[in-house]
Amino acid sequence: xxxFRHPRRLRATETIRQQVQETHLxxxxxxxxxxxxxxxxxxxxxxxxxxxxxxxxxxMLIEIESCMNLGLKSFVLFPAVAEELKxxxxxxxxxxxxxxxxxxxxIKECFPESCIMTDIALDPYSSDGHDGVVEHGKIVxxxxxxILAKMAVAQAxxxxxxxxxxxxxxxxxxxxxxxxxSQQQQQVAIMSYTAKYASAFYGPFRxxxxxxxxxxxKKTYQMNPANKREALIEAALDYQEGADYLMVKPAxxxxxxxxxxxxxxxxxxxxxxxxxxxxxxxxxxxxxxxxYDKAMVEMLTSIHRAGADVILSYFAKDFAKLGxxx
Ligand code: PBG
Numbered sequence: 001x002x003x004f005r006h007p008r009r010l011r012a013t014e015t016i017r018q019q020v021q022e023t024h025l026x027x028x029x030x031x032x033x034x035x036x037x038x039x040x041x042x043x044x045x046x047x048x049x050x051x052x053x054x055x056x057x058x059x060m061l062i063e064i065e066s067c068m069n070l071g072l073k074s075f076v077l078f079p080a081v082a083e084e085l086k087x088x089x090x091x092x093x094x095x096x097x098x099x100x101x102x103x104x105x106x107i108k109e110c111f112p113e114s115c116i117m118t119d120i121a122l123d124p125y126s127s128d129g130h131d132g133v134v135e136h137g138k139i140v141x142x143x144x145x146x147i148l149a150k151m152a153v154a155q156a157x158x159x160x161x162x163x164x165x166x167x168x169x170x171x172x173x174x175x176x177x178x179x180x181x182s183q184q185q186q187q188v189a190i191m192s193y194t195a196k197y198a199s200a201f202y203g204p205f206r207x208x209x210x211x212x213x214x215x216x217x218k219k220t221y222q223m224n225p226a227n228k229r230e231a232l233i234e235a236a237l238d239y240q241e242g243a244d245y246l247m248v249k250p251a252x253x254x255x256x257x258x259x260x261x262x263x264x265x266x267x268x269x270x271x272x273x274x275x276x277x278x279x280x281x282x283x284x285x286x287x288x289x290x291x292y293d294k295a296m297v298e299m300l301t302s303i304h305r306a307g308a309d310v311i312l313s314y315f316a317k318d319f320a321k322l323g324x325x326x
Contacts, residue, residue: 023305025297025319031074031117031270032067032316035208036060038082038099048204049279050286052314054080057103061110070320074115076164076312077104080209081124089133090125090147094154101158108159117191118155120148120176121167129213131167131221139220141169148172149179156185164247166193168221174241191245191270191310192238195231195257198222201250201276208275231257235265243267245310250274252299255306262307271308273299278314293322 010020035046035054042056055063064075079100085092092098104116121131122144128134132144144167152163163180165172173192180188198219206212223230235246246265248258249272262269281299285292296315303311313319 023301025300025304027071027316027320028073029304029310030072030316030319031076031115031310031312032072033076033078033312033314034060034063035078035080036100036103037080046204046208048207049275049314050282052204052208052275052278054208057099057106060103061107064107064111064114067317067320068111068114070317070323072316072320073111073113074117075107076117076119077107078119078205078209079124083127083210086125086127088127090122090151093122093125093147094150098154101154104155104158104160115161116159117162117164118160120151120155120163120165120172122147123167123211123213124209126211128215129211130216131218132169137215141171144169145172145175149176152176153179153183153185156180156183156188160188162189162191162245164191164193166196166249168193168196168218168223171237171241173238173243177242189244190242191247192243193249193272194234194238194243194246195254195261196222196247196249197225197254199225199250199253199274199276201253201274204275204279225253228257228260231261232264235261239265239267245270247272247312248308250277251303251308251311251313252277255302258303258306258308268309269307270310270312271303271306273303273311273313273315275314281315293318297322297324 010016037054037056039056040058043059044054046052107116123129123131130139132139148167155163165176173190238246245268246261247270248254251271251273258271281295284290
């Protein structure tokens with residue numbers, strides 16, 4: 001039988017291709033991760049993530065301004081904390097004079113229309129390099145929750161718009177939400193790292209913060225990369241506990257997880273295109289093995305096509321610079 005359907009007709013010209021394009025990336029859907037260090041006039045490149053830096057606040061303000069001028073207005077900040085400020089309990093995370101909290105305040109004063117997201121977990125502040133409190137070699141859920149709640153309240157009081165619990169302790173979203181609400185912080189949103197996998201792709205991030213675990217790995221709290229249905233259990237819990245966004249992390253090796261959460265939940269789905277995923281492309285592009293801009297747009301499009309409404313990505317600024325409304 002003659003086939004009347006010729007899909008190539010709708011690929012014939014650039015204009016038609018654009019007209020029937022199903023997925024569109026927007027600068028406004030991106031959140032750009034930035035690493036903060038204490039001090040002044042500092043901008044140190046992360047060796048395993050070229051073109052990404054540990055910024056002191058003065059330098060970071062300039063960087064944020066240049067992003068804002070490109071229409072990129074959402075940022076997630078991570079602190080690189082000096083070893084001598086780290087302890088078993090991560091107490092510096094909510095200390096009065098914490099440079100990260102001060103920076104959030106200053107950034108929101110300078111750029112009230114920016115959206116500032118934080119990270120809630122012990123690892124940048126922990127002498128053990130774990131997301132929770134370590135006792136006798138085990139990460140203890142119950143000892144960790146009150147610390148996460150203190151961190152959350154301090155970050156909300158500093159003016160953060162979105163809090164990002166990345167620690168994977170059980171029950172932390174509800175615990176944090178209750179603590180926030182009891183401190184009149186009802187307005188601050190929670191983007192839960194819902195399906196966060198025990199991934200090898202976090203390497204450059206841990207280099208940036210010098211936050212790798214001192215012993216063992218994170219497999220007793222981060223998810224097994226082989227599991228999909230378990231992500232639905234995590235998502236149902238975070239949803240019930242009041243999360244405003246559900247996040248999948250990493251993104252590229254977990255597109256099926258993004259898709260399944262999008263199909264099953266009616267709140268925004270976010271995906272974290274993590275440091276190792278960015279580093280792979282940056283390294284290949286440096287060798288001339290891949291076209292950076294084209295491969296970047298294709299990667300980001302796949303994450304959005306899979307179902308991510310919001311994308312956290314080290315590519316955000318370079319995407320914004322392309323100036324395409326793709
Ligand atoms: C900390 C945290 C990590 C990342 C975000 N928050 C690292 C980890 O869990 O070890 C990774 C982000 C990236 O690789 O870009 N809890």
